[in-house]
Amino acid sequence: MVHRPRKQFGQHWLRSEKALDNIIAAAELSEGDRVLEIGPGQGVLTRKLLPKVQSAVAVEIDRDLCKVLAQKIGYFDKFLLLQGDILTLDLPAHLASFPNFQNLNKVVANIPYNITGPILEKLLGRIATPASAPYDLIVLLVQKEVAERLYAKPGSRAFGALSVRVQYLAECELICSVPARDFYPPPKVDSAVVRLRPRQFEPQANDAKKLESLVRLGFAEKRKMLRNNLKAISDRFLPAIPSASLNENEYGLTDLLEKLNINPQARAEELSLAQWVALSNCLQDGEGIKS
Ligand SMILES: C[S@@+](CC[C@H](N)C(=O)[O-])C[C@H]1O[C@@H](n2cnc3c(N)ncnc32)[C@H](O)[C@@H]1O
Numbered sequence: 001m002v003h004r005p006r007k008q009f010g011q012h013w014l015r016s017e018k019a020l021d022n023i024i025a026a027a028e029l030s031e032g033d034r035v036l037e038i039g040p041g042q043g044v045l046t047r048k049l050l051p052k053v054q055s056a057v058a059v060e061i062d063r064d065l066c067k068v069l070a071q072k073i074g075y076f077d078k079f080l081l082l083q084g085d086i087l088t089l090d091l092p093a094h095l096a097s098f099p100n101f102q103n104l105n106k107v108v109a110n111i112p113y114n115i116t117g118p119i120l121e122k123l124l125g126r127i128a129t130p131a132s133a134p135y136d137l138i139v140l141l142v143q144k145e146v147a148e149r150l151y152a153k154p155g156s157r158a159f160g161a162l163s164v165r166v167q168y169l170a171e172c173e174l175i176c177s178v179p180a181r182d183f184y185p186p187p188k189v190d191s192a193v194v195r196l197r198p199r200q201f202e203p204q205a206n207d208a209k210k211l212e213s214l215v216r217l218g219f220a221e222k223r224k225m226l227r228n229n230l231k232a233i234s235d236r237f238l239p240a241i242p243s244a245s246l247n248e249n250e251y252g253l254t255d256l257l258e259k260l261n262i263n264p265q266a267r268a269e270e271l272s273l274a275q276w277v278a279l280s281n282c283l284q285d286g287e288g289i290k291s
Contacts, residue, residue: 015044
């Protein structure tokens with residue numbers, strides 16, 4: 001039976017051998033790896049990775065694809081296909097009786113673009129609640145514009161709240177671009193392969209929840225200066241710097257930014273990760289930041 005790609009599941013089959021090989025090379029696969037694949041589709045990527053790893057679990061939402069996929073793929077001793085939604089599936093519960101498929105250490109996937117944000121959150125966690133057992137390495141094929149935000153450097157246009165949130169939890173790098181024509185059917189946008197290496201950013205934020213709120217607030221309106229976006233921070237969250245050094249302006253924020261060597265005229269995208277952490281660490285402990 002021919003399976004027509006379904007739009008509602010973001011089905012775009014990757015047809016480029018070169019892109020597939022780049023994804024596999026980027027994953028640095030070895031015999032001991034236990035891989036999670038999200039959305040195997042017709043299994044092009046699955047077939048390439050299986051010979052190189054100890055085992056692989058694939059989660060596919062499309063029931064019709066699942067009916068034939070496991071049979072088509074083979075590798076019954078080391079391939080487990082789960083039908084379900086990666087965002088809601090309780091993976092540990094499903095794997096509880098499959099010891100060979102537990103402790104997955106890598107993720108390799110060409111994901112549905114409409115749920116990229118939630119997938120990243122599922123794999124990495126959030127700043128305030130990072131994944132308790134993070135993967136060693138994650139290779140994803142994503143929409144190019146999202147990829148640019150993931151590996152963006154401070155000061156560049158693409159650097160935004162997503163960049164800070166993800167880069168705090170993982171090192172991000174571009175592997176290669178993949179043009180829309182490399183898929184069937186071609187999506188409306190180009191794509192890119194990114195590699196994420198989950199890490200503990202140093203220096204750590206004293207209060208990760210506060211950093212998360214600060215970043216959300218700081219990028220609320222990208223065209224505004226950071227200090228204007230941060231006006232919602234009331235006096236009680238400003239640091240205990242001697243009041244003599246405070247001016248009457250901007251709730252003392254200008255002074256704080258200067259103290260941290262941040263240009264008070266800066267926009268949010270100009271701050272480095274370390275400066276976000278420093279700013280967050282300067283805010284007094286309390287009930288958090290109102291947003
Ligand atoms: C862009 S296609 C990639 C297919 C295949 N890996 C390839 O490279 O050709 C995305 C795949 O994810 C599946 N999918 C979509 N939403 C999903 C979800 N919430 N959970 C698991 N799989 C999902 C789709 O059915 C589809 O097979």
